[in-house]
Amino acid sequence: MKKFIVTGGLGFIGSNLIKYLLELGYFVINVDKVSYASNFYNVQEFKKNKLYKFIKLDISDKKKLDQIIKRYKPNCIFNLAAETHVDRSIDRSDDFIQSNIKGVHALLETLLKYKNIKLVHVSTDEVFGNVKKNLRTKENSPYEPLNPYAATKAASDHLINSYINTYKLKAIITHCCNNYGPRQNLEKFIPKIIFSILNKKKIPVYGKGINSREWIYVKDHCKALHKIYLKGKIGESYNIGSNLNMRNIDLVKRIILISKEINIFDKKTKIKFIQDRPGHDLRYALNSNKIRTKLKWSNSINIKNGILKTLNWYKNNKDFYKMIKNKKFKNRLGLRK
Ligand SMILES: NC(=O)c1ccc[n+]([C@@H]2O[C@H](COP(=O)([O-])OP(=O)(O)OC[C@H]3O[C@@H](n4cnc5c(N)ncnc54)[C@H](O)[C@@H]3O)[C@@H](O)[C@H]2O)c1
Secondary structure (H helix, E strand, O other), rough: OEEEEEEEOOHHHHHHHHHHHOOOEEEEEEEEEOOOOOOOOOOOOOOOOOOOEEEEEOOHHHHHHHHHHHOOOOOOOEEEEOOOOOOHHHHHHHHHHHHHHHHHHHHHHHHHHHOOOEEEEEEEHHHHOOOOOOEEEOOOOOOOOOOOHHEEEEHHHHHHHHHHHHHHOOOEEEEEEEEEEOOOOOOOOHHHHHHHHHOOOOOOEOOOOOOEEEEEEEHHHHHHHHHHHHOOOOOOOEEEEOOOOEEHHHHHHHHHHHHHHHOOOOOOEEEEEEEEEEEEEOOOOEHHHHHHHOOOOOOOOOOHHHHHHHHHHHHHHHHHHEEEEEEHHHHOOOOOO
């Protein structure tokens, strides 16, 4: 039976990826350090599955990582462990340097002993920085990270490429656009909009809402990662995108429209424009022709269905809110009253 390690599996994409891999019948080991961003509710659905195992570990801990790899001999490691919230990286970037650079370095050093194990490293479209209107970045476009989070992700990509070149590690890098779907931390944009709608609170939008992002439903991303494991070329990188760009304000209006259709929108709920994020990139956009043509992957969930699924998930999974780890954040949202 094929075995995979997924790092960061208590977070948003990691937990969705584990769910998908378990559905395909693989054995999956979830390695997560249990940071504020993790949520045990995310693995509730499959935690008793015999094919699932959880290990609490920071990927920077080379010794323990080595023991786990030696014991389980996985066919592939999907590395999703990272600090991910741009705003937090602007306030204080230490944890980002630790997990996103030093953590990846520890993983690479450990893998030097296990060169037959594939590494699929999940990076981001943010490494390419601001993309001009009508353009889309390709896999070989220059890196131009413009916030501390993106800079740490870019640094880890460079480290990985250097280990592929120097030590012939079997690694592949992926760059995905913005994900949305079930199990995403409430501090991120779409869950925040949904939380505000469900709780009749003002919907906060940065600046004038003109920043544009490309949006993909998380399961489409997970399917792409599996396909890359199966068919991706070692040493290469793949963009994973939906080709659907939306300005933040248009996305908010779309979510409002869909929530009106399912009668969960209170007409007193208003949009509130708040002070913009410093150095806020205006637009990210990926050219994902390579994965579409070479690996025959395509995204299948359109924005309307994806938003509907996401709205319904947050509406029906109230315990997700209860199990958020960050107490201060819960207080701010009024979730601890
Ligand atoms: N969310 C997106 O839209 C998006 C888009 C493209 C790429 N990515 C990348 O995908 C990955 C997952 O993103 P997410 O949104 O699911 O993040 P998330 O913040 O929801 O989850 C990250 C998880 O990683 C764990 N973690 C952090 N540092 C760790 C460490 N040193 N050792 C072990 N575990 C650690 C956390 O505890 C958390 O459970 C990240 O690498 C991110 O850069 C995310």
